[in-house]
């Protein structure tokens with residue numbers, strides 16, 4: 001298609017380096033796994049491999065909250081804390097696909113430990129397993145689910161309230177840090193645990209304002225409800241971009 005590669009929505013993809021190997025996947029316990037080749041062999045379909053949060057960012061850029069913005073950030077909350085960046089119409093990949101690694105930013109050196117042994121990192125405060133574990137352990141109710149914990153906080157349970165306030169504050173600090181570094185027009189907050197925003201919005205915005213650089217204006221935040229098929233949409237957009245650029 002003549003001129004397609006000059007389309008502003010595709011321009012960034014020319015510099016994307018989509019590796020066929022999963023370097024590290026802590027959630028799945030994979031290291032240096034040639035996943036693209038394995039999938040291709042199993043289903044006999046050309047396969048593109050990319051980071052999940054970057055794929056969600058591509059969806060936002062083409063079809064979501066990022067439409068009309070040349071620079072925005074996507075911050076996700078769930079089992080971990082993730083970040084995808086679009087700067088000057090380009091989806092940032094970083095060397096070897098490593099960019100937006102905000103999950104272990106230190107929030108408070110007296111805080112709880114994460115599974116990597118960091119004290120008080122963002123993930124130790126605001127990932128859904130950390131929130132659930134912190135509340136369930138403190139009040140000795142191991143059966144509680146993450147959503148049970150959110151309901152307790154919404155009802156004003158003092159322990160759940162404190163943990164969710166700390167989680168919201170940690171998330172606000174992460175978003176402020178991302179905004180301070182990249183100066184986005186918009187930060188989209190999403191991910192499978194983004195509904196926690198409903199019970200920690202006040203702490204989130206207080207911390208966001210406190211940590212935003214004094215010379216910058218207020219950070220514009222859009223909360224994007226998450227559905228599980230967003231992962232599939234991310235994969236579809238990633239494959240589509242690759243197909244359009246390599247036809």
Ligand SMILES: [Zn+2]
Nearest residue numbers: 104114118121
């Ligand atoms: Zn950590």
